[in-house]
Amino acid sequence: MDGRDALVTVALDPGRARTVIFSHPDVDVSGLIRVGRDRRVVGASYVTDHRQAVYFDEQAQALISSLGKALGGKAVNISDMSRDGNRVLIWAGSDVDPGQYYLFDRAARKLSPIMPDRPELAGRVLATMQSVQYKAGDGTMIPAYLTLPPGKETAKGLPAIVLPHGGPEARNEWGFDWMVQYYAARGFAVLQPQFRGSAGFGEAWLMRNGYRSWRTAIGDVIDAGRWLVAQGIANPDKLTIAGWSYGGYAALQAQAVDPALFKAVVAIAPVTDFADRMRRSQYFSNYLLQQQRMGTGPEAAEASPSNHAAEFRAPVLMFHGTDDNNVDISQAKIMQAKLQGAGKRSQLVIYDGLTHSLLDSDARADMLQKSADFLLAAGK
Incomplete structure (x- = not known):
């Protein structure tokens, strides 16, 4: 309804009359x-x-x-x-x-x-999550969630992480978030932008999705980092970015737009090479839908972080499971090879036998510690 999902009843008769229950x-x-x-x-x-x-x-x-x-x-x-x-x-x-x-x-x-x-x-003091808004480069107000370390709600010049969500047809919500809480406990300010390309805000906000409309989506993610610095929340030399799946894609692709802004990049199970992803999708029933979603030709090449490896300035740390049926591990391996070939600082941590969600307590604990240590070392 008006470009937004609504709850509607449809009569099961030839007239199929529709009634809006709630919007x-x-x-x-x-x-x-x-x-x-x-x-x-x-x-x-x-x-x-x-x-x-x-x-x-x-x-x-x-x-x-x-x-x-x-x-x-x-x-x-x-x-x-x-x-x-x-x-x-x-x-x-x-x-x-x-x-x-x-x-x-x-x-x-x-x-x-x-x-x-x-x-x-139980008994541990956790960090509060607050709703904020920041202005994108074109003046659009972008909703986001800001979490500051416990006891440092008024602190300035913190190490900070911009944490774009996966999907991209998804969004974050207010509530407990295990990754955010860990990073906040390690002293980071964490900002989760609901960039254009996110779901839940209607068709106009979703656009063509965060891949086909990546310039706007990634621009919003980058403006989240600029806002943290402008507000004095983030130390510009300690401003970093991290993400999972599409969030990992966004973290990497941000280097293609503004390679100087973020001082370190963490990408977990990221999409990095559209051509490889489409080649691996050609035997699946949703191939044409995936092609429409990702794009083809020069458009897809420009949207792929692997084709921008030479432009990277920040060191990169990636994590990926070998049994990922959502984003094949080839994506991280291609990115790693491109970055190493361009003489960039990059490391890939591989978890044998794990899928896209890394559903293993030891692996997740390892990923959290390694990623936080890596991001805290940014700027050194």
């Missing part, structure tokens, strides 16, 4: 809220600065409202519900709380904790 003037409606064994729809959700919900069921609205107040204003989600609706499994969390599951007994009016998401973080 938002600024962002997409991003999901349905379902409860119970029959997955009954009780509401819909959308994300502005925070995830918000509109409930069509008065009982569900009253339940969430009362539980939210009882839990100090944390975000509350209904995870499941007994058939009679008397026992409700809920999850509650926030930016400084990775989350806890509770069982609520409606008849007894009793809320009992069951299991924390990350018990190892």
Whole structure:
């Protein structure tokens, strides 16, 4: 509706009359809220600065409202519900709380904790995430999330990371983020830009996507770094960039636009070479869709970080799993070879047997420590 996703019913008759149940003037409606064994729809959700919900069921609205107040204003989600609706499994969390599951007994009016998401973080002071906006080069205001190290909320001249999200048809949300919290604990200011090309803000914001419209998307990412410096938050000699998947692509491609701004680059499972990616996609059923998404010919070549290796100034550290079926490890290997061939400082860390998400505690811990150490050494 007006270029944004809305919740609509369609009559199952020849007329197929459509009725808008809910829409938002600024962002997409991003999901349905379902409860119970029959997955009954009780509401819909959308994300502005925070995830918000509109409930069509008065009982569900009253339940969430009362539980939210009882839990100090944390975000509350209904995870499941007994058939009679008397026992409700809920999850509650926030930016400084990775989350806890509770069982609520409606008849007894009793809320009992069951299991924390990350018990190892109990008692640890975490960093708050705040919504900010910054001005892009063309004057467009770009929403972002800023996280400062605990106890340094007013500090200036910090080491800083611009952390673009993956996708690119995705977006960040306010809440606990394990990567952000780790980097903040190591002393970094972290800025997560919702650059044009991100999903959730309507078709005009999504554009052709962050690949086909990369100049605008990467420009917004670069302007995030410039804003951190202009605000005095970041030490310009300690301004770095990191990202995963498309975020890794953005971190690398930023060197093609402004190679002097970021002093170190971390790219996890990045897309780096469009031609290689399309060659590997030609036997898949979505090849033509992927081709439309990535582009072809000179356009795709210009958009590929591997073709700009000679322009890099910042040292690069990449991580990739050998069993990545989303972004083949060839992407990181091509980038590594191009950077080494151009005499640039670059290292590739390979995790054997891991997929795109690096779902292994030891590997993730290794990646976090190595990347933070590398970024802290920027400018030396």
